[in-house]
Structure formats: C-alpha cells, structure tokens
Amino acid sequence: MTRAARLAQTILAAASLGVMAMANGAATDDSSATPNVALSDASSPLPDPARARELLQLLKQDCGSCHGMRLTGGLGPPLTPAALRTKPAASLVATIEFGRPGTAMPPWRRFLSEAEARWLVARMVAGDVDAPR
Numbered sequence: 659m660t661r662a663a664r665l666a667q668t669i670l671a672a673a674s675l676g677v678m679a680m681a682n683g684a685a686t687d688d689s690s691a692t693p694n695v696a697l698s699d700a701s702s703p704l705p706d707p708a709r710a711r712e713l714l715q716l717l718k719q720d721c722g723s724c725h726g727m728r729l730t731g732g733l734g735p736p737l738t739p740a741a742l743r744t745k746p747a748a749s750l751v752a753t754i755e756f757g758r759p760g761t762a763m764p765p766w767r768r769f770l771s772e773a774e775a776r777w778l779v780a781r782m783v784a785g786d787v788d789a790p791r
C-alpha cells in the first residue's frame with residue numbers, strides 16, 4: 659500500500675471511530691499520573707542521525723495528521739510538553755506501539771520499535787520535535 663493510501667485508510671478509520679471515541683467520553687484523563695522519570699537511560703539508546711530524522715518526520719507527517727502539525731491537537735489530543743509531562747512515559751510508549759483500541763489512535767509497532775517510541779516520547783516531553791535539516 660502506498661503511504662498516501664495508508665494515511666487515507668487511517669483517516670477513514672479515524673472518522674468512523676471518532677464517534678465511538680466521543681461516546682466513550684474522556685476516560686483517559688488521568689490527573690493523578692506520576693511524572694515521567696528517566697526517559698533517556700541505558701535501555702533506550704539514541705537512534706542514529708538518519709533514523710532520528712526519519713522518526714521526527716514520521717512524527718510531523720503521520721502523527722501530525724491527527725495530533726496537529728505542531729502537535730497542539732486536532733482529532734487526537736495535544737502531544738505538547740504541557741500535555742504529556744505528567745503522564746507516565748510507559749503508558750505513552752504503549753499507546754504508540756499498540757494504539758488505543760476503540761479510538762482513532764492506531765498501532766505503530768510495525769513502523770517503530772519500543773525503544774524508538776520511548777525516544778520519541780522523550781522528544782515530545784522535551785518539546786524538541788523538529789527534524790534536523
């Protein structure tokens with residue numbers, strides 16, 4: 659499938675699931691979450707520069723299609739430092755890897771490893787999401 663077709667399919671799925679997501683209500687608002695700790699430790703090695711650029715482009719183009727070009731929210735919630743800081747990193751990583759069934763958030767594990775998802779979460783929490791040119 660082409661990238662465009664995949665994206666179109668994802669967006670279609672998002673449109674049909676959006677209604678369900680709304681019916682479910684904001685079940686994920688977890689204000690008692692503990693702060694993120696140790697996002698970059700020895701178990702999450704940095705991706706090499708080429709892969710890092712790819713991941714940040716994926717974040718902007720694919721994730722941005724739902725979460726907004728600046729990640730300030732759209733169909734999906736904002737992925738800004740303010741929005742993510744208080745959420746447990748492990749749950750954000752799991753959301754990226756496995757998606758959220760019953761919502762528009764698709765799984766991404768075919769496209770990025772858990773370590774890469776953890777790296778992206780750390781970048782989002784730091785607000786440092788622009789790919790180097």
Ligand code: HEC
Pocket residue numbers: 668669672679686716717720721722723724725733734735737741742745750751753754758761762763764766778
């Ligand atoms: C088709 C639309 C769509 C795409 C594409 C998408 N997301 Fe999401 N995402 C959502 C929705 C909708 C939610 C909220 C799900 C819910 O209601 O719990 C979400 C939730 C999340 C959350 C949890 C946020 C929180 O506050 O708990 C993270 C993290 C996330 N997405 C990251 C990503 C990343 C990284 C990508 C790209 C690799 C991505 N998303 C691509 C729709 C999308």
